[in-house]
Amino acid sequence: MENAKTLNVAIVGGGPGCKAIMDMIFAEKLHQLHMNLIGVADRNPDAMGLVYAKEKGVFTTYDHRDLYKLENLNLIIELTGHEEVTNQIALTKPEHIRLMDHVCARLFWDVFQIEERMIAEQKLAEKALRKSEEKYSTLVENSLTGIYIDQDARIVLCNDQFAEIYGYSKAEVIGMESRKLVHPEDRVLTNNIRTKRMQGEDVPSEYEARGLTKKGETIWITRRNTIVDYQGKPAILGNIADITQHKRAEAALRDSMQRLQVAYDQSIMYARQLKSETVERKQAEAALRESQEQYRTVLEASPDPVVVYDMEGKGIYVNPAFTRVFGWTSEEVLGEKMGYVPGENWPETQVMIDKVLAGESFTGVESRRHTKDGHIIYVSISAGIYLDARGASAGSIHILRDISERKRVEAALREAHDELERRVEERTAKLARATEQLKLELSERKRMEEALRLAHRDLRVKAADLEAANEELSQYAYVVSHDLKAPLRAIRNYTDFLREDLEDILEGEQLTYLDGLKRSVRQGEELVGDLLEFSRVGMAAEPKVSIDLGVFLRELIASLSLPSDVEVAMGDEWPTIEVEQTLLRQVLQNLTVNAAKFNTAERKRIELGCLPTEGGYQLFVRDNGIGIDPRYHDQIFGVFQRLHTREEYEGTGLGLAIVKKAVAKMHGWVRIESEPGLGSTFFIALPSLQKES
Amino acid sequence: MGKEPFVVLMAEDDEHDIVATKRAWKKHHVANPLYIVNDGEACLDYLYGKGKYGEPGAAPRPGIVLLDIKMPKLDGLSVLKQIRGDKALRRLPVIILTTSKAEEDRFRSYDLGANAYIVKPVGFENFSQAVRMINLFWQLVELPD
Numbered sequence: 001m002e003n004a005k006t007l008n009v010a011i012v013g014g015g016p017g018c019k020a021i022m023d024m025i026f027a028e029k030l031h032q033l034h035m036n037l038i039g040v041a042d043r044n045p046d047a048m049g050l051v052y053a054k055e056k057g058v059f060t061t062y063d064h065r066d067l068y069k070l071e072n073l074n075l076i077i078e079l080t081g082h083e084e085v086t087n088q089i090a091l092t093k094p095e096h097i098r099l100m101d102h103v104c105a106r107l108f109w110d111v112f113q114i115e116e117r118m119i120a121e122q123k124l125a126e127k128a129l130r131k132s133e134e135k136y137s138t139l140v141e142n143s144l145t146g147i148y149i150d151q152d153a154r155i156v157l158c159n160d161q162f163a164e165i166y167g168y169s170k171a172e173v174i175g176m177e178s179r180k181l182v183h184p185e186d187r188v189l190t191n192n193i194r195t196k197r198m199q200g201e202d203v204p205s206e207y208e209a210r211g212l213t214k215k216g217e218t219i220w221i222t223r224r225n226t227i228v229d230y231q232g233k234p235a236i237l238g239n240i241a242d243i244t245q246h247k248r249a250e251a252a253l254r255d256s257m258q259r260l261q262v263a264y265d266q267s268i269m270y271a272r273q274l275k276s277e278t279v280e281r282k283q284a285e286a287a288l289r290e291s292q293e294q295y296r297t298v299l300e301a302s303p304d305p306v307v308v309y310d311m312e313g314k315g316i317y318v319n320p321a322f323t324r325v326f327g328w329t330s331e332e333v334l335g336e337k338m339g340y341v342p343g344e345n346w347p348e349t350q351v352m353i354d355k356v357l358a359g360e361s362f363t364g365v366e367s368r369r370h371t372k373d374g375h376i377i378y379v380s381i382s383a384g385i386y387l388d389a390r391g392a393s394a395g396s397i398h399i400l401r402d403i404s405e406r407k408r409v410e411a412a413l414r415e416a417h418d419e420l421e422r423r424v425e426e427r428t429a430k431l432a433r434a435t436e437q438l439k440l441e442l443s444e445r446k447r448m449e450e451a452l453r454l455a456h457r458d459l460r461v462k463a464a465d466l467e468a469a470n471e472e473l474s475q476y477a478y479v480v481s482h483d484l485k486a487p488l489r490a491i492r493n494y495t496d497f498l499r500e501d502l503e504d505i506l507e508g509e510q511l512t513y514l515d516g517l518k519r520s521v522r523q524g525e526e527l528v529g530d531l532l533e534f535s536r537v538g539m540a541a542e543p544k545v546s547i548d549l550g551v552f553l554r555e556l557i558a559s560l561s562l563p564s565d566v567e568v569a570m571g572d573e574w575p576t577i578e579v580e581q582t583l584l585r586q587v588l589q590n591l592t593v594n595a596a597k598f599n600t601a602e603r604k605r606i607e608l609g610c611l612p613t614e615g616g617y618q619l620f621v622r623d624n625g626i627g628i629d630p631r632y633h634d635q636i637f638g639v640f641q642r643l644h645t646r647e648e649y650e651g652t653g654l655g656l657a658i659v660k661k662a663v664a665k666m667h668g669w670v671r672i673e674s675e676p677g678l679g680s681t682f683f684i685a686l687p688s689l690q691k692e693s
Numbered sequence: 694m695g696k697e698p699f700v701v702l703m704a705e706d707d708e709h710d711i712v713a714t715k716r717a718w719k720k721h722h723v724a725n726p727l728y729i730v731n732d733g734e735a736c737l738d739y740l741y742g743k744g745k746y747g748e749p750g751a752a753p754r755p756g757i758v759l760l761d762i763k764m765p766k767l768d769g770l771s772v773l774k775q776i777r778g779d780k781a782l783r784r785l786p787v788i789i790l791t792t793s794k795a796e797e798d799r800f801r802s803y804d805l806g807a808n809a810y811i812v813k814p815v816g817f818e819n820f821s822q823a824v825r826m827i828n829l830f831w832q833l834v835e836l837p838d
Contacts, residue, residue, distance in 0.1 A: 486792070490709035493817045497716060 006034045010067045012089065013079030013102070014042035014049030014060075021077065021105070022052060024112060039067045049079075065092060073097050077105050144241075149228070150178045150194070151235035165221070165242045167214035183210035183218055194236060197227060208243065219244040305379075305402070308386060310395040313337055313353065325402050327372025340370040356383045356396040369400065377404045477535035481528045488528060492521040530654040533586075534639065537658055538665035542580040544688070549619075550574030552581075553608055556588055566596045566604040574610060575617065577688040583662040584686075587670075588621070590655045591682050595623035598649060598680075611683070616690035622681040628674040637670075698724040699756020699836060701828070704736040704772065705729060705790075706764045710813070717821030723828050728755065733767025736760070737775060740782055755785070756836050759827070760807075762791040762798055770801055777806040784837035788827065 009025065011018050018040060025035040040053035041064040053060050061067065064085075067076060076093065077100045078086050086101045093099060100108065140147050146162030148155050155162075155176050163170045166181050173181075182190050186209040196203045211221040220243045228237040299306050305322035309315055315333035323329050326340065341349050345367050352365060361384030368376050379400040388394040495518045499511070506514070550570070557568050588608075595606045607622040628636060628643070635641055637660040642653035659682075663670045667687050674680035705711055711729055718727055730736045738744040739752045746752035758776070762769035769789060776782045788809045789802045802810045811827070814820050 486707065486709075490707075493709060493713050496817050497712075 009075045010039035012064045014047035017079045018049030146240040220247040305400045307398045378407045474535045481532035484528045488525045530652040537661045544578040569607045591621040599625035619684040624679040627676040702755035703759040717824040721825045733772045757786045
């Protein structure tokens with residue numbers, strides 16, 4: 001106000017505008033200009049401004065010319081709005097007084113309004129700011145967390161809390177390098193994050209790091225940072241809290257949690273164990289109860305009398321068998337001492353009882369007891385201790401088997417035994433005599449066996465000799481028959497020549513001689529031929545070959561060219577055998593030819609087959625021919641043996657001899673089944689037809 | 694046809710077989726001259742014209758030789774071997790006519806180069822027929838020389 005210019009002002013025209021300006025002046029809103037209102041004029045005594053001025057003690061008049069007289073009046077503001085008034089004032093006013101007409105006043109007013117509003121707003125803003133600053137400051141100062149502003153790596157602002165956290169005073173902290181407050185190991189981390197944040201990169205706004213107190217202690221800080229504008233430059237606004245305790249608590253908690261977990265797990269384990277133990281125990285109890293039930297049932301069912309005593313020898317239980325044998329029922333014995341031991345049997349009984357109660361069990365001890373009606377019977381006793389559910393001795397259990405019958409039997413047996421012994425002695429004597437006899441016979445037999453063995457050996461030797469002799473004979477027969485052939489042929493030829501040449505000359509009888517001669521020679525040739533064949537059987541060692549018997553036989557039959565009235569039947573299933581082919585052929589050829597020859601049936605039938613036997617198979621040749629009387633069954637296999645004359649059937653009597661020799665060479669045998677008029681069947685057994693043994 | 698009948702040389706020791714052969718020759722009116730030797734040596738003498746066959750005309754060259762195997766002195770197969778080994782006689786047709794049915798004799802005969810192996814048929818009728826056939830056959834055939 002001392003510097004402000006003082007302006008004395010009077011207003012002409014006391015309308016509403018006047019009042020407004022008056023307010024303005026009174027309010028001294030203009031800082032650089034001090035306006036002093038010294039008068040207000042208006043023709044109308046009720047004008048608002050006039051009234052207001054009067055109230056305020058300002059000079060008023062109805063005539064504006066009065067204002068000219070006011071001392072030190074600098075300015076007249078004309079607010080009537082009438083131009084004549086403005087002109088009049090302008091003409092009449094003293095020169096040193098300035099005139100602001102209503103237009104200017106209006107303009108002045110508008111400007112003043114704007115400025116006033118600005119000022120008001122500013123004042124409001126300042127107030128609001130102050131308020132918020134207060135609030136802010138309160139907030140910051142009252143915060144439980146440390147708040148700070150970090151600008152250019154220094155702490156430019158913070159609250160007491162922040163400083164306290166680090167053990168400094170606020171004054172000490174402000175201006176400090178912020179890195180000083182960070183633990184050396186975390187400085188790189190925090191620096192990186194800050195730099196990145198300042199550059200606008202995406203970094204976590206909240207993170208933990210270690211701080212360093214004034215005293216050099218390490219603390220754990222959690223911070224929440226963001227970029228703000230502070231005094232026109234970017235800065236970091238931070239919000240920290242000391243979580244050291246928290247961290248320690250966390251560690252302690254983790255630790256105790258672990259311990260708790262362990263304890264928990266253990267307790268779970270114990271609980272489980274306990275549970276399973278309980279389950280087991282319950283199971284055991286149940287099993288025990290069950291077995292007890294079973295035993296009870298067993299006792300009930302036992303055919304032997306059973307008594308159960310308690311520890312004092314009083315009866316607890318008897319089974320039905322007991323009642324049957326001894327007569328007392330379970331009710332009668334319950335709680336009573338058993339009074340069924342005869343006097344003389346007491347001592348041994350006492351011994352038994354003592355033994356049992358001592359825990360020993362035994363079986364098969366013989367004693368005697370009364371029955372209810374006074375009989376005495378023999379018993380065999382087995383007894384043992386009887387345990388209750390908890391395993392403590394609860395009494396004894398006795399099984400009393402009635403052995404009266406047995407005793408009787410034993411006595412009878414003894415008698416019989418004595419009798420037997422006597423007889424045995426008798427018999428033994430006899431036996432000794434017989435043994436002697438036998439010994440003699442045995443040595444005799446040994447002697448005979450030896451003689452037999454020797455005879456057998458001789459026999460074998462003789463058989464070998466015989467075989468050798470046979471072979472020699474065979475050879476001889478071969479040679480002879482072979483060499484006989486040629487002369488015989490010559491004789492026959494000459495006979496033929498003579499007959500031919502002399503046919504016309506000779507008489508009937510002489511011709512018959514020649515014919516007879518011819519026939520004889522032919523017979524001789526036949527005989528020699530057959531003998532040759534016979535002797536040749538098996539002469540050369542022939543190897544066995546594997547042949548399909550069916551195929552072999554079919555080929556053979558075909559080669560024989562049997563007459564058309566002969567039917568040959570063969571089965572379909574034939575085995576494959578290992579055999580000397582030539583020998584087999586000779587056998588079957590001769591048998592088949594015989595079967596066709598010695599046959600007078602209208603429809604001659606030969607059957608070839610394989611008969612299954614125990615050891616394997618037998619080949620057979622069956623015919624519906626004339627049959628052979630069993631008397632001659634052996635004879636017919638002899639050399640030159642015939643059952644018919646030459647007129648009946650031709651042949652030399654060697655056919656079957658050849659068969660027999662050939663079969664023997666094959667280590668088989670041949671037999672015949674035949675009856676006159678019922679045909680014949682020849683059976684041949686060969687080694688390869690037998691099953692492996 | 695219209696050839697001169699060739700000479701037949703027969704080597705045979707069995708007198709009865711010789712009689713039968715001669716009889717067959719007569720019976721069938723066989724035109725071929727028949728010369729007979731009784732052993733292997735005699736056979737070769739004849740073929741070489743040696744010994745008693747040294748006289749000219751004593752041993753006319755045969756068209757075929759009928760050779761028995763079993764002969765005294767030199768046997769049939771040895772004679773055959775000789776014949777086949779001699780340049781002059783090599784081509785001579787040799788028919789083994791024998792009683793032997795033995796396989797080995799047959800094999801050996803053919804191995805040594807016999808032209809045929811015939812087993813003497815039993816009975817004269819058959820034999821004479823065989824003789825006739827042999828002659829007929831060899832009439833038909835072209836002899837080597």
